[in-house]
Amino acid sequence: MKSLKGIGLLIITNILIMITLMISGTLIVNVVLPMFGIDVRDSFASMNLTWSLVFGFGGAFISLFMSKWLAKRGMKMQQVTNPSTAKEKLVFETVEALAQREGIKMPEVWVYWDDVPNAFATGPTRNNAMIAVSSGLAMNLNDKELKAVLAHEMGHVANGDMLATTLLQGLMNTFVYFIARMISEPVRQRNFWAGFALNIALQMILSVLAMIPISWFSRRREFGADAYAANAVGAGAMISALHKIEYLSNQSEAYINAPEEDTALATMKIYAAHSKLTGLFATHPPIAARVAALKARK
Numbered sequence: 494m495k496s497l498k499g500i501g502l503l504i505i506t507n508i509l510i511m512i513t514l515m516i517s518g519t520l521i522v523n524v525v526l527p528m529f530g531i532d533v534r535d536s537f538a539s540m541n542l543t544w545s546l547v548f549g550f551g552g553a554f555i556s557l558f559m560s561k562w563l564a565k566r567g568m569k570m571q572q573v574t575n576p577s578t579a580k581e582k583l584v585f586e587t588v589e590a591l592a593q594r595e596g597i598k599m600p601e602v603w604v605y606w607d608d609v610p611n612a613f614a615t616g617p618t619r620n621n622a623m624i625a626v627s628s629g630l631a632m633n634l635n636d637k638e639l640k641a642v643l644a645h646e647m648g649h650v651a652n653g654d655m656l657a658t659t660l661l662q663g664l665m666n667t668f669v670y671f672i673a674r675m676i677s678e679p680v681r682q683r684n685f686w687a688g689f690a691l692n693i694a695l696q697m698i699l700s701v702l703a704m705i706p707i708s709w710f711s712r713r714r715e716f717g718a719d720a721y722a723a724n725a726v727g728a729g730a731m732i733s734a735l736h737k738i739e740y741l742s743n744q745s746e747a748y749i750n751a752p753e754e755d756t757a758l759a760t761m762k763i764y765a766a767h768s769k770l771t772g773l774f775a776t777h778p779p780i781a782a783r784v785a786a787l788k789a790r791k
Contacts (some may be wrong), residue, residue, distance in 0.1 A: 648721025
C-alpha cells in the first residue's frame with residue numbers, strides 16, 4: 494500500500510510538472526523572448542534548444558524545490574521540534590550545533606519509521622533543507638556513530654550538493670532532449686508516429702547514458718560528505734558507522750527485497766548496494782573505498 498501511494502504521488506507530480514513546463518515554455522517562446530528581441534519561432538534548432546533548456550533545467554529545479562514536500566509525503570514522518578527522548582535530543586542538538594558552526598539556518602529535523610538504517614538530506618538551498626533519520630538508524634547506532642552520520646548529511650547541506658546535482662541533472666536533461674529531438678525531427682516530418690516513437694526511444698537511451706556522469710558526481714559528493722563528518726566528529730566514528738550500516742542493511746529483509754536500482758530513492762540512502770553488472774550507475778561508492786579514504790585522512 495505504501496509503495497502504491499508513492500507511485501501514485503510520483504505519477505501525479507510528474508504530470509503536474511509536465512503541464513507547468515509546457516505552459517512556461519509556451520510563454521517563454523511566444524511572449525518573453527520576443528520582448529527582448531529574440532524570436533526563435535522560425536528556427537527549429539533555436540526552438541529545439543529553447544524547449545530543451547526549459548524542460549531540462551525546469552524539470553530538475555521543480556523537482557529540487559519539491560524535494561522536501563515529496564520526501565515528507567513519501568514516508569511516514571514526524572518532525573522533531575521539541576525532543577522528547579534521548580535519541581531525539583541527540584539528533585536535534587547535533588544538527589543544531591553543526592548548523593551554527595556553518596552559520597546557516599538549521600535544517601528541519603525529521604524521523605521516520607523504517608527498520609533499514611538510513612538518513613538523508615534534501616532541500617533546495619543550504620538555508621532551506623531537511624535532514625531525516627530512520628528509526629532503524631537511531632536505534633542501532635551508538636551516539637558517536639549517529640553523530641557521524643548526521644555530520645555526513647550536514648556535509649551535503651553545507652557543501653550545497655543538492656543544488657550542484659540539480660545543475661548537472663538539468664544540463665544532462667537538456668542534452669538528452671536536444672539530441673533526441675534533432676535526430677527524430679526529420680523522421681517526424683515524414684511520419685509523425687514514427688518520429689514520435691524514435692524521439693521517445695532516444696530519450697530513454699540517452700537518459701541512461703546521462704546517468705553515468707550524474708552517478709559519478711553523486712559518488713564524489715559522498716566522499717566529500719564523509720570528509721566533512723571526519724572533520725566534525727572524527728574519522729573513526731564515521732568508519733564505524735559505515736561498517737555497521739552496511740552490515741545492518743544487508744541483514745534487513747526490507748533492504749534485500751527492495752529493487753536493486755531504485756533511482757527515485759537511491760540518492761536518499763546513506764548506503765546503497767552496487768549493481769552486479771557495473772558500478773557506473775552506482776550513486777554511492779563501495780564502503781571499502783569510503784573507509785580507505787577516511788583512513789587516509791588520519
